[in-house]
Amino acid sequence: MRIFKLLLLALIPVSQIAAQSTGTFNTATVEKAIRFLAADEMKGRPVYSPEIDKAADFIAASFKKSGLQPLQGSSFLQPFTAYSAAFRGLTARIDQKEISKDKIIVITGEPELEVTEKSGYTISAIPAGSSLFQKASEAVSNGKNNIVLVDESFAPDFKRLVYFKRNFLKRPGATVFVLGNYALQTYTIKAAHVITGHKLANVAGLLPGKSRKDEYVIFSAHYDHIGIGKPVSGDSIYNGANDDASGTTAVLLLADHFAAQKNNERSIIFVAFTAEESGGFGSQYFSQQLDPSSIAAMLNIEMIGTDSKWGKNSAYITGFEKSSLGSILQKNLAGTGFAFHPDPYPIQQLFYRSDNATLAKLGVPAHTISTSKMDTEPHYHQPSDTVETLDLNNMTEIIRSIGISAQSIIAGKDTPTRVKEE
Structure with a gap:
């Protein structure tokens, strides 16, 4: 009977569903959660702060109230350590010449590192015209x-590659970026750093499935933001209501909804990631804890508090063409009055800029759902990203529609195609 009711629900226009305002999908619940997460008292939820710990406790309490199980162990918190490397010293000699330390950046988790032509390092290059940070990221994360020889044309941006040592997860391998073209017949590069560990935690809950409990559907968002920064019109708190308290609120409501339904054949993981704004370390760590082949789909939710470029009752899916997930979600919303669209901002490369990216690179049909107008969004990473700038009624309908659209995947009736490696 419950499945029959869901089928009927999918045929009712969103406007009619909104009028009912029943169940877990209601604007009052949305407003209560997002006002807590984006309050001035939360000081923008920066990593390594008491406020982000308070947000994590709030999310964990909500998961517990919904009736979820911790994903691992006895706690909804998924703790891990990120590291930073503070420069202490460097010397470099390449092809019999001393090289300025300004032309060398070493990314390592080791306090002392010496690299020579006998060390067996893989040598590659980032040529002019490439995407510097994409290529650099690939090198740092390949284990x-x-x-990596970086073309001289990138000299103005070369120093920015220190980003990769500010926060990182310990992983096999080290990367040495060298600005310029060298034969590299002989070289000795010695680097010293002070390595510091920082405690972080995702918040993750599990709703076990029935017939297909070893297959997973993931709903995710990030709950961190960028904290207190440069004042704008006297306001220095970057509340992050849309980015991404809106997505986190969606995950909380979806957890309530599916836990109440109790008819999921596949298991569902609900996760709020930390450190997205600092390099995506929460989702990177999370991806290491699961077998990617067991994940049927990931619906990451990022900035859904404003109307999309198509107006109300619409959103877009990043990387739409990379798997069949978007088509399945569209099909399940037929006749509801709500529409998902392909990402209209391909030049922004949003598919690679949110927490879906790590699992997508492993082949998981992992995509981000958003409404943010990335070409004109006035409040993005501004103190003005407050609850008052959001359309909470429309946001509620987006959350509801995400729940409806994912139902056939959760029921095991649809399985999206995998994302192919590029």
Whole structure:
């Protein structure tokens, strides 16, 4: 009977569903959660702060109240350590010449590192015209020992590669970026850093499935933001209501909804990631805890508090063409009055800029759902990103529609195609 009711629900226009305002999908519940997460008292939920710990406790309490199980162990918190490397010293000699330390950046988790031509490092290059940070990120994350020659055309941005040592997860391999083209016949590069660990935690809950409990559907968002920064019109708190208290609120409501339904054949994981704004370390750690082949789909939710470029009752899906997930969600919303669209901002490369990216690179049909007008969004990473700038009624309908659209995947009736490696 419950499945029959869901089928009937999918045929009712969103406007009619909104009028009912029943169940877990209601604006009052949305407003209560998002006002807590984006309050001035939360000081923008920066990593390594008491406020982000308070947000984590709030999310964990909500998961417990919904009736979820902790994903691992006895706690909804999924703790891990991120590291930072503070420069202490560097010397470099390449092809019989001393090289300025300004032309060398070493990314390592080791306090002392010496690299020579006998160290067996893989040598590659980032040529002019490439995407510097994309190529650099690929090198840092490939698990190998690398020397990467960076074309001189990137000299103005070369120093920005220190980003990769500010926060990182310990992983195999080290990467040495060298600005310029060298034969690299002989070289000795010695680097010293002070390595510091920082405690972080995702918040993750599980709703076990029935017939297909070893297959997972993930609903996710990030609950961190960028804290207190440069004042704008006297306001220095970057509340992050849309980015991404809106997505976190969606995950909380979806957890309530599916836990109440109690008819999921596949298991569902609800997770709020930390440190998205600092490099995506929460989702990177999370992805290491699961077998990617067991994940049927990931619906990451990022900035859904404003109307999309198509107006109300609409949202877009990043990387739409990379799997069949978007088509399945569209099909399940037929006749509801709500529409999902392909990402209209491909130049922004949003598919690679949110917490879906790590699992997508492993082949998981992992996509982000958003409404943010990334070409004109006035409040993005501004103190003005407050609850008052959001359309909470429309946001409620987006959350409801995400729940409806994912139902056939959760029921095991649809399985999205995998994302292919590029």
